[in-house]
Amino acid sequence: MKKIALIFTAASSIFFASCGDNQDNHEGHDHATQTQEQASSMVADEVVTTIALTGGDDMQFNQKAFTIPVGQEITLTLKHTGQSGKETMGHNVVILKPGSSVSDYGNGAVNAKQEDYVPKAMADKVIAHTKLIGAGEATEIKFKVTEAGEYPFLCSFPGHFGMMKGTITAK
Numbered sequence: 001m002k003k004i005a006l007i008f009t010a011a012s013s014i015f016f017a018s019c020g021d022n023q024d025n026h027e028g029h030d031h032a033t034q035t036q037e038q039a040s041s042m043v044a045d046e047v048v049t050t051i052a053l054t055g056g057d058d059m060q061f062n063q064k065a066f067t068i069p070v071g072q073e074i075t076l077t078l079k080h081t082g083q084s085g086k087e088t089m090g091h092n093v094v095i096l097k098p099g100s101s102v103s104d105y106g107n108g109a110v111n112a113k114q115e116d117y118v119p120k121a122m123a124d125k126v127i128a129h130t131k132l133i134g135a136g137e138a139t140e141i142k143f144k145v146t147e148a149g150e151y152p153f154l155c156s157f158p159g160h161f162g163m164m165k166g167t168i169t170a171k
């Protein structure tokens with residue numbers, strides 16, 4: 001009697017194990033995508049007046065989507081969490097007007113080293129920007145937007161905007 005029970009238990013655990021594998025194979029990707037979407041939409045739905053960004057030697061912002069209220073003062077901080085200096089791994093945050101292209105701005109800023117990669121020639125695309133910082137530094141700006149919309153942001157240090165970009169939604 002005991003033996004039969006054991007065999008049954010073993011068989012059913014194999015059955016459940018293989019069932020679980022199948023689910024992973026068929027639904028693993030969907031599930032991961034869904035979780036990611038849920039996570040980013042949760043972040044984006046929360047309306048904030050403080051944006052705290054960090055960027056390290058991995059060339060990544062800690063967060064890529066924010067929602068802010070129209071007409072209120074927003075405080076944005078940027079902290080460099082890496083080991084590299086501003087010359088080799090500088091970071092900044094440039095917030096662009098709705099409809100502006102992050103890659104157009106990033107490509108246009110590449111040669112503006114004298115201006116810390118925030119060229120005056122493209123100032124008409126910019127809502128606000130931080131200064132360029134290196135390891136151990138932090139910086140803060142305050143800004144306000146007067147219209148609802150999607151405001152792209154990027155780090156304009158050469159080669160960074162492919163990874164270091166995001167969207168601030170104002171509503």
Ligand SMILES: [Cu+2]
Pocket residue numbers: 055059089090091092155156157160164
């Ligand atoms: Cu950067």
